[in-house]
Amino acid sequence: MRLAKLVDTVTRTRASDKRSDKVRILADMLLLARAREIELVAFYLSGSLPQGRIGVGWSLIQQAMAGNESSMEPLSLQDVDDAISRLAAERGAGSTERRAAVLARLFSRASTDERRFLSQLLIGEIRQGALEGLLLEAIARAARLPPSDVRQASMFVPSIGVLARAALEEGAMGIGRFSLKLFTPVAPMLANSAGDVGEALNRLEEAAWEYKLDGARIQVHKGGDEVRIFTRQLQDVTQRLPELVEWAKHVPVREMVLDGEALGLRPDGRPQPFQITMRRLGRQKDVTTLRKEIPLTPYMFDALYLDGTSLIGQPYRDRIEVLSEVASSARVTQIQTSDPDQARTFLQAALTAGHEGVMAKSLSASYNAGQRGFHWLKLKEATTLDLVILAAEWGNGRREGRLSNLHLGARDSESGQFVMLGKTFKGLTDEMLRWQTQKLLSLETHRDPSTVFVRPELVVEIAFSDIQDSPRYPAGLALRFARVKRYRTDKTANQADTIQTVTELFKSQRA
Incomplete structure (x- = not known):
């Protein structure tokens, strides 16, 4: 498939104001792709690269464009992917010049519109409105699958490209392979802001109210004697947090995935500033010394998996019941109420204890990995x-x-x-x-x-x-x-x- 076709799709998507039209345009583009091309189309439409961030900036692009002669040989998506792979692989002395040469050859075959698109893609500036949520709808339409099934699979898939190819080539059976698995981190569920207790209760009615800790978000996976800990960014930091590994090994279950926070505490039990806690996650050396200086304490607020069973789809009240059974000593402080006075008193208690504020969470909501919605709301002292x-x-x-x-x-x-x-x-x-x-x-x-x-x-x-x-x-x-x-x-x-x-x-x- 030629790059020009993708660029035309981006132009038409940008020009449309209707969500339904955007989805149709993107779906039609996906249906034209085959095999590896499906992955590339999904990546490029979402403004990302299969190779991840490759460190190309505007100055390198300008250097590559300087004195560039145009070639009539059209670019395919595979040509682009091959060039970007070469860019990503260049390291060491002279790599800047070699990367500029690779880019110069790529741009020499690109039209003006294609150069603009490639430049934006390389520096992360694609703005055609094809957010991942929009693209998921397009994948569902192209594959004739329920959008809810595609969204659920997206929680656990390695990339949007892999998901698109599985959906279009294998349908329901393909996306059915993607589910919560031990030692594969899940994107964390996120929260929106609420102005006050009244607004939160208007949205949620009865809610679980929890101290909002200003710590490091962690996801703890345990399988037998093996424990791995991941950050909000899904980075494996197991070796940096030995005390949390020891704690997890003593939780009396065979398999689990728990969501929570790691928090540094002062000698009086009040929380350390966020920057102090984060020093533990940023350091790979002198872990033993730093552990003595800034010991971390686990505070769990969700259970996603237990002994072979995924809890993702269960309501929050059931998930926290499981959490209470397996790790009650590490649970974040919580109450459940629809009484605004009780909630305000709880908020004041959180602030008095030195925390940021509170979280209000719907008791009926499932765990929406990687999504920010109004099932979880955060309330702070200062907005x-x-x-x-x-x-x-x-x-x-x-x-x-x-x-x-x-x-x-x-x-x-x-x-x-x-x-x-x-x-x-x-x-x-x-x-x-x-x-x-x-x-x-x-x-x-x-x-x-x-x-x-x-x-x-x-x-x-x-x-x-x-x-x-x-x-x-x-x-x-x-x-x-x-x-x-x-x-x-x-x-x-x-x-x-x-x-x-x-x-x-x-x-x-x-x-």
């Missing part, structure tokens, strides 16, 4: 949002030479784009300024004299007073008195808060 940095402006005065004023964006769950909500330079320490300047320059896509624009990858937690109308920004909303609380290096842009969440918060504050 915060996890937003994505879209650009940064050079500072003045003592901040001269540093990237300072941050452009903040929320994810649009419908279009796949990031919607700007304002700027801030408040809350930044000198150390944060140094770090973010280096980090943002590594993500640069282009710049003008005052601003560096970056790939939307870096997530930052922003505290603010309220949300106001603003004709200045695309969504008509802006954050008032926004300030940086911390960077969320444990989160990806896909896990950032959405513009839909911001809109709901805005409505609730005006009610």
